[in-house]
Amino acid sequence: MIQQFLDAFVAVQGWLLDKVVQPPLLALGLGSYIELAFDGVEIFLWGVLQLLVALLVLRPLETLCPLEHWSDRRAVRVDVLYTLLDRLGVIPLAVFAVIAPIFVEVEGWLRFQGFIPPQIEDLLPALEHAPLLGFFVYLVVLDFAEYWRHRLSHTFGWWWALHAIHHSQRQMSLWTDSRNHLLDDLISGLWFALVALLIGIPPGHFIGLMLVVKLVENLSHINARLSYGGLGERLIVSPHYHRWHHSLALPPGPAFRHGCNFAILFPVWDWLFGTLYLARDNPPTGIAPDTVPGTPDHDGFWRQQWDGLRGMWLAMFGPRRPQP
């Protein structure tokens, strides 16, 4: 069964490579990118499968047991566009194209200085023979880094102005996960590349790590009454848990002045670093007026991109405003 699925998958992947991707690469003298393009086609196909799961499983869940009822779903449309650009690899490819040459130069220079970047296996050699355990360790370390990236994006005013695009959605749904400012995506990519350089994430793990993260993120934004159970809610970020992160009103107290529940996969980071907030009710989502420079509440893709840049400029050079 698994072999049949793999055979079918690589047949489609190979066909796309052979008929669609490889000819222009060879014609343009970019033949050495074929192996990379093969991985890119795989990311695209996994994205298609993720979209199918979203349409055939998650969307019906939102219809069957919604948290909020919306008579008008027009505000969601732009999030669908973000999701298509993200899951089908357009945004990841653009981010990769910008970041990869920079990191190759930096890493190449380091090697000439006799410095080989460290790897987790240097500390835990046993992981060299336990790839599944290694995958989990990388996932945990990556999630730790993601917690801090996410928290800092709420802390610095200029970064919050970009990230506010993600939070400005008042109709939070499974599509909201990918609604991010392109510059925010680029910073996230840089952050990930830096972590990958520091701990030596194997390229073979990239797709697996990405799939796990995207699945949990998809679910954590869903507009459905979906519970992971008493224990599950404490182990994995759930829709209810993450809804408080998107809450229109911040929880009371100085610990939450920039927000709460920043974790992407594992709530343990919020618990450890004092940003955990648990409550029974499901708050409305969005951002309160005047917590971000500019007015990032438009529905158009390009308008949102402009709002983010303008907000960032105002945060850096405009009059001081209260932060979330």
Next chain:
Amino acid sequence: MFLNFARRVLQMLCSAALLLAPQVHAGVAVALNSADGTVSLIDTNTYQVIGKEVACKEPHHLLPTPDDSSLIVACSASNQLVYFDPKTGKEQRRVRDISDPYQLGFSPDRKWFVTTSLRLDRVDVYDAQTMQLKGRLHAPKTPSHLAFDDDSRYVFVTLQDSNEVVAINLATMRPEWFLPVGATPAGILMSPDNRYLMVACMGAGHVEIIDWREQKTVKTVPAGTATHNLQPRGDGRHYFVSNRSMDGSIVLLDTRTMTIIEKYDVPGGPDDMEVRADGKELWATARFARRVQVVDLTTKQLARSIPVGSSPHGVFFLDHAARK
């Protein structure tokens, strides 16, 4: 139901007996799965996969030691060389702090061990006995495969993205000349008479014949789409050339006439190859199909297709034909 139960018990007992039996195989082929970080062990008599060993992060190419006592796997993302026993496929030892090894080779005089770093544009030269780094050269762009002259004076490296071959003088550890060749050069081998370099140019779809002493191309031999690698048949005259596209092929080059004399259909992106000592079979990794393909050289047909791991790259068995 009982019959099923009995069958399962019998299967378990048989499996246990197999586990207790000595792990000695008459013929084992080792296939390197780059994306999985594993090696697949294949019984060369039954064509069955009999095991899988964890190797490292992103292993790409493999090379037997000159005495065939070990098989060296180059682990680019782990910065390691992992030595395997070619008879059993079991790990022997690891050499660490070998920076990003991609392709590798021993000079014919066994004095030098050379690695290319495809990703970081570098060629490293080690003392083959001590594995001490003796030379590190910037080699833009994308140094891929390598070959030596019979006197071990030069190592020749294909530069995939700058469409050149560089000749590095092993006495001075300096590049001596660069020669422009067809688009995206990858595989490179010295002809049996030490006169010509044969370069597989992926983008151009041909093998380029270079008189390396005169530093000029004397002939181009069209081979097929995405011409990638070369492997001697072992008779001092003929070389197999893989065309690494999804509906790929392998052709046979006669080095006396410098013409293609045979063609075999080998789908899945044939990449690295190995030839049986009796000349009856050609094995090739199908990079894009998760398979190792076996061509019956008597019937000239694809005889076996063995499922292995993701992105299989190098393949080796002890019972191989001569390397010239």
